[in-house]
Amino acid sequence: MSLAAPGAPTRDGPLRRLSDLFMRRPRLFLALLLTPPLLWLGVAYLGSLAALLAQSFFSIDEFSGLIVREFTLKTYGELLQPANFDIIVRTVVMAALVTLFGGVIAFPIAYFAARYARGRVKALFYLLIMLPLWSSYLVRVYAWKLILAKEGVITYIADHTGTRGLLDAWLSLPVVGGPSLSISYTGTFLVFLYLWLPFMILPIQASLERVPRSLIEAAGDLGADARKTFSTVIFPLALPGIVAGSIFTFALTLGDYITPQIVGSSTLFLGQAVYTQQGVAGNIPLAAAFSVVPIVIMGIYLTVAKRMGAFDAL
Amino acid sequence: MRSIGRIAAGVATAALIVSQTAAFAQEPLKAIGAGEGEVAIVAWAGYIERGDTDKAYDWVTDFEKETGCKVTVKTAGTSDEMVALMNEGGFDLVTASGDASLRLIAGKTVQPINTDLIPSWKEVDPRLQSAPWHTVNGVHYGVPYQWGSNVLMYNTNVFKEAPKSWSIVFEEQTLPDGKSNKDRVQAFDGPIYIADAALYLMAHKPELGIKDPYELNEDQYKAALELLRAQRQIVPRYWHDAMVQIDDFTNEGFVASSSWPFQVNLLVANKQPIASTIPEEGATGWADTTMLHADAPHPNCAYKWLEHSIAPKVQGDLAAWFGSVPAVPAACKGNALLGDEGCKTNGAEEFERIHFWRTPVSKCPSQGTCVPYYRWATDYIAILGGR
Numbered sequence: 001m002s003l004a005a006p007g008a009p010t011r012d013g014p015l016r017r018l019s020d021l022f023m024r025r026p027r028l029f030l031a032l033l034l035t036p037p038l039l040w041l042g043v044a045y046l047g048s049l050a051a052l053l054a055q056s057f058f059s060i061d062e063f064s065g066l067i068v069r070e071f072t073l074k075t076y077g078e079l080l081q082p083a084n085f086d087i088i089v090r091t092v093v094m095a096a097l098v099t100l101f102g103g104v105i106a107f108p109i110a111y112f113a114a115r116y117a118r119g120r121v122k123a124l125f126y127l128l129i130m131l132p133l134w135s136s137y138l139v140r141v142y143a144w145k146l147i148l149a150k151e152g153v154i155t156y157i158a159d160h161t162g163t164r165g166l167l168d169a170w171l172s173l174p175v176v177g178g179p180s181l182s183i184s185y186t187g188t189f190l191v192f193l194y195l196w197l198p199f200m201i202l203p204i205q206a207s208l209e210r211v212p213r214s215l216i217e218a219a220g221d222l223g224a225d226a227r228k229t230f231s232t233v234i235f236p237l238a239l240p241g242i243v244a245g246s247i248f249t250f251a252l253t254l255g256d257y258i259t260p261q262i263v264g265s266s267t268l269f270l271g272q273a274v275y276t277q278q279g280v281a282g283n284i285p286l287a288a289a290f291s292v293v294p295i296v297i298m299g300i301y302l303t304v305a306k307r308m309g310a311f312d313a314l
Numbered sequence: 315m316r317s318i319g320r321i322a323a324g325v326a327t328a329a330l331i332v333s334q335t336a337a338f339a340q341e342p343l344k345a346i347g348a349g350e351g352e353v354a355i356v357a358w359a360g361y362i363e364r365g366d367t368d369k370a371y372d373w374v375t376d377f378e379k380e381t382g383c384k385v386t387v388k389t390a391g392t393s394d395e396m397v398a399l400m401n402e403g404g405f406d407l408v409t410a411s412g413d414a415s416l417r418l419i420a421g422k423t424v425q426p427i428n429t430d431l432i433p434s435w436k437e438v439d440p441r442l443q444s445a446p447w448h449t450v451n452g453v454h455y456g457v458p459y460q461w462g463s464n465v466l467m468y469n470t471n472v473f474k475e476a477p478k479s480w481s482i483v484f485e486e487q488t489l490p491d492g493k494s495n496k497d498r499v500q501a502f503d504g505p506i507y508i509a510d511a512a513l514y515l516m517a518h519k520p521e522l523g524i525k526d527p528y529e530l531n532e533d534q535y536k537a538a539l540e541l542l543r544a545q546r547q548i549v550p551r552y553w554h555d556a557m558v559q560i561d562d563f564t565n566e567g568f569v570a571s572s573s574w575p576f577q578v579n580l581l582v583a584n585k586q587p588i589a590s591t592i593p594e595e596g597a598t599g600w601a602d603t604t605m606l607h608a609d610a611p612h613p614n615c616a617y618k619w620l621e622h623s624i625a626p627k628v629q630g631d632l633a634a635w636f637g638s639v640p641a642v643p644a645a646c647k648g649n650a651l652l653g654d655e656g657c658k659t660n661g662a663e664e665f666e667r668i669h670f671w672r673t674p675v676s677k678c679p680s681q682g683t684c685v686p687y688y689r690w691a692t693d694y695i696a697i698l699g700g701r
Contacts, residue, residue: 060688082701083692084695086700086701087695087699090699146561149561149566151566152565179497179550180566182566183497183550183566261555262558265551266550266552266698267698267699267700268695273695276505276695277691283691283692286692
């Protein structure tokens with residue numbers, strides 16, 4: 001009688017049996033693999049979101065300041081109070097402007113990077129676009145505060161180029177003006193624009209690179225001039241990339257609560273309102289209702305974006 | 315930094331506190347035994363230094379050598395976080411501020427202190443020994459650690475003499491340099507600043523009958539909001555982050571604001587023309603207490619730390635580091651880091667004129683019903699938004 005040689009594979013180790021089991025029942029294996037990520041998504045992500053949503057239907061008792069755990073739409077009604085509604089409008093307008101200008105600035109950069117830059121230049125381009133993302137967000141915002149300060153670089157340059165009058169004229173305008181660039185909506189806008197620009201450039205560039213050269217040549221052959229080619233061929237084909245980029249810039253501006261605290265005139269943006277209501281005031285229902293606002297706005301935005309085919313470019 | 319404003323959960327808890335606690339007072343320790351080799355402390359950032367940031371500021375290493383109790387520190391950013399950590403358990407001590415301390419006592423998370431076991435207790439400032447934020451019905455629930463005052467910071471180029479009143483940040487006027495204060499003054503970006511406005515009105519509109527800036531009825535509250543709305547017209551930016559305020563005073567041409575000694579010390583160290591004062595109306599401030607957990611795992615080491623925490627050297631070094639005032643007056647003299655003027659700079663002589671921070675609650679002793687804190691928050695947001 002000869003037994004299996006020592007060390008030769010046998011079928012009775014527990015690991016072996018396990019592997020056989022998975023072999024026979026591939027679905028079990030799949031379920032085991034998928035359970036942890038699904039649990040994470042379901043409990044940690046959707047669960048916390050649901051808890052938040054539930055809170056927004058509670059209200060705070062006027063007299064005791066305690067949270068009343070009964071269903072009510074009163075808290076959502078509070079969002080419509082002038083002071084709170086201001087915050088929503090202010091944030092959405094800021095996000096829309098940042099997105100719009102972001103697109104206008106990003107497009108030519110992305111176009112150059114996608115169509116003209118080659119080899120080393122292209123690598124350098126990527127590097128320059130990504131470079132800011134490698135340093136701390138806070139450091140960059142503080143740096144901008146210094147640039148925009150009353151005694152900062154911009155004022156210095158304006159003084160020495162004779163454009164100080166122009167700067168002061170802009171700052172004396174209502175709404176966008178203020179005592180200095182870093183204490184005005186203009187400053188907040190510029191910092192947002194700077195911060196989120198890479199997120200606009202990269203998707204546009206990706207979509208421009210996928211516009212077939214042959215189509216552009218065909219447009220030329222058919223007698224379209226540069227402007228016509230751009231408006232009928234390049235722009236429509238790049239649109240999904242622009243929309244994808246705008247989702248980033250819009251959502252990021254909508255949720256940011258640090259930049260407006262450092263650069264700006266101390267008027268609150270949505271993120272700050274949530275932070276104050278929750279962390280300082282203990283008015284969790286109102287904080288929850290506030291945080292539902294960007295979710296709803298983004299929901300609408302994404303639906304429209306999907307219609308425009310934004311997700312085809314991802 | 316210090317978030318005086320972070321009380322969430324129970325604005326109403328504080329109201330229950332005073333009535334409920336005393337009856338259930340737990341028996342304090344009778345004698346200190348051998349150390350357990352460890353003590354765990356929940357503290358504000360910068361409160362327990364072992365020389366990691368700056369070698370000169372170290373009040374832990376010697377304690378560990380002497381007692382054999384290894385100190386572990388868990389820093390907390392808000393009073394809420396402190397209360398949550400203490401409720402979770404596993405810690406011995408906490409450096410609680412005025413709002414958290416009463417909540418901890420009410421929740422029976424902390425135990426009474428046997429002051430006989432702390433030889434230096436008699437050195438503690440008598441005004442702090444039985445302060446209402448840690449002493450309930452004569453029972454002490456903690457050892458005072460440090461206190462501090464908000465100050466009026468000003469630019470010495472503009473103000474040759476210290477401003478006498480907070481009016482320079484509240485009402486539009488021409489400053490000594492001949493220019494308006496519009497766009498050149500700041501205020502604190504937190505609802506608790508409404509108390510500063512109330513304090514100002516206490517002195518300037520006595521007919522309102524404000525007795526305590528943290529206890530305001532509807533009329534007094536409305537008057538404070540009105541004052542703040544007018545202030546919004548001359549304040550282009552409110553300060554929130556100490557470092558941002560330092561930058562504003564350096565680069566943005568701001569000349570006066572409510573502030574903490576921390577910023578003043580840093581700006582002076584940077585050779586800026588800055589000084590601070592506590593004007594005639596008085597000022598708001600904060601006071602912290604080291605409290606012992608009801609189920610402290612290392613009570614003996616904890617008592618040793620409590621004794622150590624009020625040693626003059628520790629108190630003086632900490633005051634120099636944090637810009638606060640020692641709870642032990644003896645610490646003000648002969649401390650190399652603090653200097654002879656240190657305590658005065660940080661506001662030590664102003665104790666009587668400081669209204670220590672408390673959570674505004676609906677049930678208030680001075681007038682029955684007051685405006686609770688969550689409304690302070692909502693309305694302050696509206697004021698910042700220009701409403």
